[in-house]
Amino acid sequence: MVILELVRAVGGLADGGTVEVSLRDPGDEEIARRWADRTGNSIVRVLTADPGSTPGTDSGSVVIRRGRVPDPALTLGADRLPGARLWLYTNFHCNLACDYCCVASSPRSPHKELGSDRIARIVAEAAAWGVGEVYLTGGEPFLLPDISTIVHHCVALLPTTLLTNGMLFRGPGLRSLRSMPRTDFALQISLDSATPDVHDAHRGAGSWARAVAGIKVAIAEGFRVRVAATISSPAPEALSELRGFLDDLAIPRTDQVIRPVAQEGLAESGVQLSRETLVPEITVTADGIFWHPVAALDENALVTRQIEPLGPALDEVNRLFAEQWAAAGAAAALFPCA
Amino acid sequence: MTNPALVVGAVAYTANVVPIWEGIRDFFRGSPQEMDFVLFSNYGRQVDALINGHIDIAWNTNLAYVRTVLQTEGRCQALAMRDTDTVFSTVFVAQAGSGLSGPDSLKGTRLALGSADSAQAAILPLHYLAKAGIRADQLEVTRFNSDIGKHGDTGRSELDAIEAVLASEADVAAIGITTWEAIGRDELMPGALEEVWRTETYSHCMFTALDSLPAQRYQPWVDKLLSMDWDTPADRRILELEGLKQWVEPHLDGYAGLFEAVREQGVDPRW
Numbered sequence: 001m002v003i004l005e006l007v008r009a010v011g012g013l014a015d016g017g018t019v020e021v022s023l024r025d026p027g028d029e030e031i032a033r034r035w036a037d038r039t040g041n042s043i044v045r046v047l048t049a050d051p052g053s054t055p056g057t058d059s060g061s062v063v064i065r066r067g068r069v070p071d072p073a074l075t076l077g078a079d080r081l082p083g084a085r086l087w088l089y090t091n092f093h094c095n096l097a098c099d100y101c102c103v104a105s106s107p108r109s110p111h112k113e114l115g116s117d118r119i120a121r122i123v124a125e126a127a128a129w130g131v132g133e134v135y136l137t138g139g140e141p142f143l144l145p146d147i148s149t150i151v152h153h154c155v156a157l158l159p160t161t162l163l164t165n166g167m168l169f170r171g172p173g174l175r176s177l178r179s180m181p182r183t184d185f186a187l188q189i190s191l192d193s194a195t196p197d198v199h200d201a202h203r204g205a206g207s208w209a210r211a212v213a214g215i216k217v218a219i220a221e222g223f224r225v226r227v228a229a230t231i232s233s234p235a236p237e238a239l240s241e242l243r244g245f246l247d248d249l250a251i252p253r254t255d256q257v258i259r260p261v262a263q264e265g266l267a268e269s270g271v272q273l274s275r276e277t278l279v280p281e282i283t284v285t286a287d288g289i290f291w292h293p294v295a296a297l298d299e300n301a302l303v304t305r306q307i308e309p310l311g312p313a314l315d316e317v318n319r320l321f322a323e324q325w326a327a328a329g330a331a332a333a334l335f336p337c338a
Numbered sequence: 339m340t341n342p343a344l345v346v347g348a349v350a351y352t353a354n355v356v357p358i359w360e361g362i363r364d365f366f367r368g369s370p371q372e373m374d375f376v377l378f379s380n381y382g383r384q385v386d387a388l389i390n391g392h393i394d395i396a397w398n399t400n401l402a403y404v405r406t407v408l409q410t411e412g413r414c415q416a417l418a419m420r421d422t423d424t425v426f427s428t429v430f431v432a433q434a435g436s437g438l439s440g441p442d443s444l445k446g447t448r449l450a451l452g453s454a455d456s457a458q459a460a461i462l463p464l465h466y467l468a469k470a471g472i473r474a475d476q477l478e479v480t481r482f483n484s485d486i487g488k489h490g491d492t493g494r495s496e497l498d499a500i501e502a503v504l505a506s507e508a509d510v511a512a513i514g515i516t517t518w519e520a521i522g523r524d525e526l527m528p529g530a531l532e533e534v535w536r537t538e539t540y541s542h543c544m545f546t547a548l549d550s551l552p553a554q555r556y557q558p559w560v561d562k563l564l565s566m567d568w569d570t571p572a573d574r575r576i577l578e579l580e581g582l583k584q585w586v587e588p589h590l591d592g593y594a595g596l597f598e599a600v601r602e603q604g605v606d607p608r609w
Contacts, residue, residue, distance in 0.1 A: 001501075001504055001531060003519065003521045003522060007497060007517075011352060011492065011494075011520075013352075013362075014354045014581055015354055015357045017353065032521070034526050039522075066354065
């Protein structure tokens with residue numbers, strides 16, 4: 001009697017725990033569903049039996065979660081649900097070669113550009129699907145001569161943030177910057193420390209001074225500037241010093257993003273991430289669509305090689321996340337790239 | 339100045355006990371009377387700890403409450419219980435189509451009981467059958483002592499008793515109303531089991547303290563407990579986990595049957 005097995009198995013679990021229960025008869029799945037509805041538990045997954053199996057011995061199994069699945073919108077916030085953000089890797093080459101870069105960008109990296117026209121199509125499709133905002137990243141997007149055109153394509157449809165190291169705001173880069181919109185658009189500039197030592201140790205000598213200069217230029221040009229620090233193991237005093245420095249630059253606390261190093265790309269150590277433990281933020285590169293921007297080189301995070309149309313990938317990520325959330329609940333965590 | 343935290347004991351009959359008590363402890367955080375909890379492996383140890391002053395309050399089953407009253411000669415106090423604890427009962431179930439109905443029909447049947455220290459699945463079934471005129475020696479009793487020490491909290495012994503009925507190794511199983519509900523009564527699997535009789539309602543679990551715990555310490559805690567609100571999401575999670583809609587004041591009348599049963603059956607005082 002499958003109900004007795006369900007009661008026994010689920011009764012031994014903590015809230016949120018899961019267990020697989022075998023089904024013996026064809027009607028057992030429906031009984032399990034009705035039992036779960038009635039008792040406030042959740043069916044996470046149904047595993048079907050081999051076609052040749054004998055009824056009465058094997059009709060597959062169900063994975064049951066003790067308790068109801070928490071609403072991810074309440075836990076994570078509606079703006080962090082899968083599909084709320086779309087990340088686009090405009091390119092992979094960079095003027096820097098940071099030692100912790102999660103996509104191993106450097107001046108020698110293949111460019112792997114998405115291209116302005118393709119980005120326009122992808123963003124239009126994303127907006128129609130219900131995506132809420134776009135994040136453009138790289139590589140260094142300001143190495144692209146048409147980055148301003150790309151930004152305009154995006155901002156015309158969705159609020160957009162452009163991630164940059166802030167070091168190229170002169171000559172053509174400054175002209176690009178000045179032509180970018182000031183509304184529904186933000187720049188996110190990387191700065192790892194309040195003084196040059198830590199920042200330059202990871203990113204190269206002189207990079208801190210140029211990043212700070214870039215932040216000041218962007219603010220003076222009237223842009224909303226967020227600053228993101230990538231810090232492996234921040235000491236409280238270092239964090240406090242950085243916060244104070246950014247306060248002095250008039251960067252609001254809500255626009256100060258502190259994130260750990262992820263063990264991806266060039267980083268030999270850092271936070272170990274897996275698709276199973278990450279809340280997805282769908283990410284498009286020239287190589288395909290990935291689960292999260294921090295894992296855009298990671299084959300395990302590859303959703304599909306087919307970039308267009310985007311809709312099926314968004315649907316698939318949503319489906320996989322719903323299954324993952326039901327199984328693990330709040331165990332899936334946000335990784336704050338922005 | 340706030341009182342020192344009250345230490346509440348509970349028995350860890352399932353892994354779910356940890357999130358339940360962490361939730362309850364957090365509910366009291368910042369209130370006039372905060373609390374912490376200690377988990378025991380069985381009710382015997384928990385009652386000993388209460389009597390020896392190692393804990394301030396015990397979350398007792400009905401048998402553990404009765405034991406505490408008997409061992410302290412009444413020098414203890416009941417503080418609060420779940421709404422569901424005031425209407426507990428034992429259900430006698432048989433295979434569907436058994437033809438059994440009412441206590442008289444159970445005479446001469448093979449009765450499967452749960453763990454011997456389970457009030458709902460062993461002690462009270464025999465008590466209420468006796469009150470209905472059916473003596474234990476008129477039954478062929480099989481006991482499933484699957485979770486001794488936990489007073490039937492795991493429900494395991496009751497499931498064992500039901501399986502004996504389904505396997506035709508017993509005619510009737512005596513189980514708690516919560517187990518009957520947990521398997522969907524006879525509604526999810528019609529044609530498998532049917533209810534043939536149920537006892538009158540009685541009281542189940544009870545927060546119990548010694549009478550030496552002053553009211554200035556327990557009353558703010560009880561007041562806060564009773565304020566837990568089903569319509570407040572954070573409170574509701576705790577209530578759902580613990581299986582109630584509202585904490586209520588003690589219903590002591592509901593223990594009369596168990597006091598009688600413990601005396602009549604000579605229930606081991608260590609349970």
